[in-house]
Amino acid sequence: MNHxxxxxxxxxxxxxxxxxxxxxxxxMAGSAEARLLTLSGADPVLDEAGRLLWSPLRxxxxxxxxxxxxxxxxxxxxxxxxxxxxxxxxxSVFRLIAQMAPEEAAVWATxxxxxxxxxxxxxxxxxxxxxxxxxxxxGRKCAACECEHYPRVDPVVIMLAKFGGKVxxxxxxxxxxxxxxxxxxxVEPGESIEEAVARELHEEAALKVSNIRYVASQxxxxxxxxxxxxIADAAxxxxxxxxxxxxxxxxxxxDEVRAALDGSPSAPFAAPPRFAIAHTLLLHWxxxx
Amino acid sequence: MNHxxxxxxxxxxxxxxxxxxxxxxxxMAGSAEARLLTLSGADPVLDEAGRLLWSPLRxxxxxxxxxxxxxxxxxxxxxxxxxxxxxxxxxSVFRLIAQMAPEEAAVWATxxxxxxxxxxxxxxxxxxxxxxxxxxxxGRKCAACECEHYPRVDPVVIMLAKFGGKVxxxxxxxxxxxxxxxxxxxVEPGESIEEAVARELHEEAALKVSNIRYVASQxxxxxxxxxxxxIADAAxxxxxxxxxxxxxxxxxxxDEVRAALDGSPSAPFAAPPRFAIAHTLLLHWxxxx
Numbered sequence: 001m002n003h004x005x006x007x008x009x010x011x012x013x014x015x016x017x018x019x020x021x022x023x024x025x026x027x028m029a030g031s032a033e034a035r036l037l038t039l040s041g042a043d044p045v046l047d048e049a050g051r052l053l054w055s056p057l058r059x060x061x062x063x064x065x066x067x068x069x070x071x072x073x074x075x076x077x078x079x080x081x082x083x084x085x086x087x088x089x090x091x092s093v094f095r096l097i098a099q100m101a102p103e104e105a106a107v108w109a110t111x112x113x114x115x116x117x118x119x120x121x122x123x124x125x126x127x128x129x130x131x132x133x134x135x136x137x138x139g140r141k142c143a144a145c146e147c148e149h150y151p152r153v154d155p156v157v158i159m160l161a162k163f164g165g166k167v168x169x170x171x172x173x174x175x176x177x178x179x180x181x182x183x184x185x186x187v188e189p190g191e192s193i194e195e196a197v198a199r200e201l202h203e204e205a206a207l208k209v210s211n212i213r214y215v216a217s218q219x220x221x222x223x224x225x226x227x228x229x230x231i232a233d234a235a236x237x238x239x240x241x242x243x244x245x246x247x248x249x250x251x252x253x254x255d256e257v258r259a260a261l262d263g264s265p266s267a268p269f270a271a272p273p274r275f276a277i278a279h280t281l282l283l284h285w286x287x288x289x
Numbered sequence: 290m291n292h293x294x295x296x297x298x299x300x301x302x303x304x305x306x307x308x309x310x311x312x313x314x315x316x317m318a319g320s321a322e323a324r325l326l327t328l329s330g331a332d333p334v335l336d337e338a339g340r341l342l343w344s345p346l347r348x349x350x351x352x353x354x355x356x357x358x359x360x361x362x363x364x365x366x367x368x369x370x371x372x373x374x375x376x377x378x379x380x381s382v383f384r385l386i387a388q389m390a391p392e393e394a395a396v397w398a399t400x401x402x403x404x405x406x407x408x409x410x411x412x413x414x415x416x417x418x419x420x421x422x423x424x425x426x427x428g429r430k431c432a433a434c435e436c437e438h439y440p441r442v443d444p445v446v447i448m449l450a451k452f453g454g455k456v457x458x459x460x461x462x463x464x465x466x467x468x469x470x471x472x473x474x475x476v477e478p479g480e481s482i483e484e485a486v487a488r489e490l491h492e493e494a495a496l497k498v499s500n501i502r503y504v505a506s507q508x509x510x511x512x513x514x515x516x517x518x519x520i521a522d523a524a525x526x527x528x529x530x531x532x533x534x535x536x537x538x539x540x541x542x543x544d545e546v547r548a549a550l551d552g553s554p555s556a557p558f559a560a561p562p563r564f565a566i567a568h569t570l571l572l573h574w575x576x577x578x
Binding site for chain 2: 005007008010014016017106107109110111113114117120121122123124125126127128129130131138147149150151152153154155186187188189190191192193194195199203214216217218219221224226228242244
């Protein structure tokens, strides 16, 4: 995989053993090297070079809940934990992400997923009592029943079905104009990655597939998915679309995909952005793998 | 992958489009072909051939919450939703699973994961109010804030590190005597599968690895993981063990692995059971891939 995958390559050491060490955590937050990620709501704030902004961690902020993102060398990096309003997710964040290097986007993505999770987990799913921040932001604990809760990561399969030199792409109603991307769906309890790929292609497009191969994976912080990219051989190109989820599907050949990835105005569809694994899957397929 | 992976190969059609169709669900539960999975707590109950026991769905059971597992041909299959006591997980269930075909274990695993999830999600993590059963068991909904909650699937990486013709295995304190298995850990927000593999091998064994390859995956219903099996090349065989998680580690060669998988009494360790993906990873490595 030569193309850098979006949201991967963070240079932070997560140093997970420090998360439960309250004394060390307080020491680090008080150190001159401690830095706090600057956010606007849960969105990144960038400098002119498209890099994340960090500020020294000030006295006033040390009392509030801080997410420990990890160490950059010896320097501790934290993120704030803002209260989000429901539905506060703007498509404009994708314009910012497009300007960011994947390894910078990875650091922000970690913070973003944790913030979303904390905002939806102020109460214990086991008993309904309030939960408290613990593990430096990598968990919450119930003050009543003592249940421990950990940030959720939802595995999602995203895949290209191949048939006769073409691959299948589809569009959801909320996509930007012209955009088509790979089909995708959540992995459910009781199935493998390969079974989820086969089920989703069957449910959404009525395709039967075989020879399912894993290609690559990426985190996706909207709000907290693990995207698992695969490719599979379809038994035919007869598609019956699940119109509850998708509004259109197209089979595209290599020239059409190349044109779309190049951003050509004559391309029959607009490609998924470089930071999305669907883009990587298309490049992988063009490479003839 | 010729070796059948544990907990995969279910022949049920999950028929997810029916889950929200309350009328159809009531019709199916009332049909003569409807079957209910027999459970003991959350454990499977087997016939003499090691197959799951099913009973006709009776009038009395139709009023209670039923998990819709899917269709076997046209025949609907359901599971009950028992109330579990905390910590009610017996190691004895592994003896039952060892007798089951993977495709039978897959059906039970789906029910088991859903049951565990419902038992821990009677309350809304967003507002603390009670949640109600919906989507035929594939979700819960908050009666107060209307948040929808979906069954959790936790991605876990499990991997063999290779060095000089050997692979690294380790044991957790609670394993049966002599058992060693592959190292594993949860994928965290903001990282890819490959990054999680590298991080876990570094955290647990102080290994640096490269060339991380995906091999296979399986669901693991204790309580609801997606096990993602990988193999990686270690830069050395110098291990520093995280003794908070692991009590011992060994590098084993092909002859030792073969002896263990054959159950030989002279093998230097007891192999993970056939239904665990660690077993599959060892077979894959023996095959020279």
